Amino acid sequence: MYWIRKEREREMAKKKQPELSFIDGYTKGLKDKEYTNSLSSLTGSIINGGWEGTGAYGRGVQASQADTLFKNNRNYFISNFRYLLSESYVEHGIIQTLVDLPVDDAFRTEIEFKTNELTKEEKAQIKEYMEEHDFIEKFKNAIKWARLFGGGALILMTGDDMSQPLDIKKLKDKPIEFVDVDLWELYYGENRDPKDVHNYNAGNFEKLLYRPEIYNYYEIKIHKSRVFRMEGRRAPSFVRPRLRGWGFSVLETIIRGFNQYLKGVNATFEMLDEVKVDVYSINNFAMSLMSPQGEKAVRKRIMLANQLKSFLNALVLDKNDSYESKGHSSSFSGLAEVMKEIRYQIASDLRMPLSKIFGIASSGFSSGEDDIKNYNTMIETEIRSKVRNNLAKLYKIMASIVLGKEIHEVEISFGSLDYETPKDLSIRKNSEFQRMMICYSHGLINAKEVKEMINKQDILPTSIEVNDKIFETQPLQLQIEEGKPDEETQIGIKDLKTRTFTSESEKAKRREQLLKELKELDNV
Secondary structure, three states, X not given: OHHHHHHHHHHHHHHHOOOOOHHHHHHHHHOOOOOOOOOHHHHHHHHHHOOOOOEOOEOOOHHHOOHHHHHOOOOOOHHHOHHHHHHXXXXXXXXXXXXXXXXXXXXXXXXXXXXXXXOHHHHHHHHHHHHHOOHHHHHHHHHHHHHHHOEEEEEEEOOOOOOOOOOHHHOOOOOOEEEEEEHHHOEEOOOOOHHHHOOOOOOOHHHHHHOOOEEEEOOEEEEHHHEEEEEOXXXXXXXXXXXXXXXXXXXXXXXXXHHHHHHHHHHHHHHHHOOEEEEEEOOOHHHHOOOHHHHHHHHHHHHHHHHHXXXXXXXXXXXXXXXXXXEOHHHHOOHHHHHHXXXXXXXXXXXXXXXXXOOOOOOOOOOOHHHHHHHHHHHHHHHHHXXXXXXXXXXXXXXXXXXXXXXXXOEEEEOOOOOOOHHHHHHHHHHHHHHHHHHHHOOOOOHHHHHHHHHHOOOOOOOOOOOHHHHOOOOHHHHHHHOOOOOOOOOOOOOOXXXXXXXXXXXXXXXXXXXXXXXXXXXX
């Protein structure tokens, strides 16, 4: 009886429920199905990773999730694509500029090799040898390959057994050649004994892994002492093995901006073909297309119209026909601003000013000096600071080649990168000349040294010939202060040869008078 009563109650409850309309029933059916559209991923990330739960990478709003960063990573390096980098360097002027220009600017000023172990004449001989063998240019090329491919080197070819360690004591008068190569021309040959890897100490483990004893250069075995490596930007340890111990290319960081730049240029190129559209209004055009003869006649009329318009600069139409030319100048609106922002992105990725990459001068209230200072700082940190060690080693080797002399300490000094206006240059030279004259007048340097300094620093437009016989006398002010004026000194002062100083007061009086006359002479 109990079960019968329960069954009746369920039937009565069903009868009391209102009947569902067609819309209600359809809506209820949707709850059992899943529909997706373009906003499904967004809503799903908000529900699962935002306010209603915890997503794959933790709780938070969509803006704080790492999904976007994951999707915008390539997860491969273009540094490993030799063909792509080589072709891009040759075909795209911007890539060639961003690779070459910082290196050329870094070596724009003269390099000074400072050492106390060589005389001026010996330094001049080494400098002449470097110029004859085009050393600086080849050294620059090796740096450029390091920036483009992630690694480069300068090989010292000596003509003997290249697989043996370099002995700089035996290089005197040997035929030497410097060869700049990129990392793809150097294959790792023989490595150290595997037992050495287990006997490493702090600081040399990476060298054991990525610095072979022998390199293969087009089937020529070359000992590591003859190869002066130059690496690109250093990669994190997690991805470093994928670069085989070298650095990565400077192009890795600009792919996104450069792709946008190429797309903007290509879009502009395509839009130029569509900037002018001719519109012909032909009487009974639709009816004419209904027959083959009519279509043929329309084609002929348009062809003739285009020929007349192109060659005769005149157009003849039927009274009921019309012609209109519409220019799509609106298609270019905003394009210049977009390209400007893309250029900014490329410049920021490279830490180079627009004037260096694109030749665009500074606008507005900016003079561009701050941009150039930042660019010069980049050159100092990324290029000059990294090549000093190799330059010092190679200079020591060239000292052995040219002089047969072994030197131990060399300091590399680069000139300033700051650009001087003609006015600034004149002020600087005047200041340097005044300092020379002050040192000379106080006897700190002689006249010969003054002339040498004037010639070295290009104070005057022409060089001065240094003659020791002309500078046997002391500076006049020093003679006056000592009370012993040189009898052979001729400065236009009357009776200088016969002057004598007996008392201290007279000496002081005469000294003051002579200094006054000397000052007047300087003013003249």
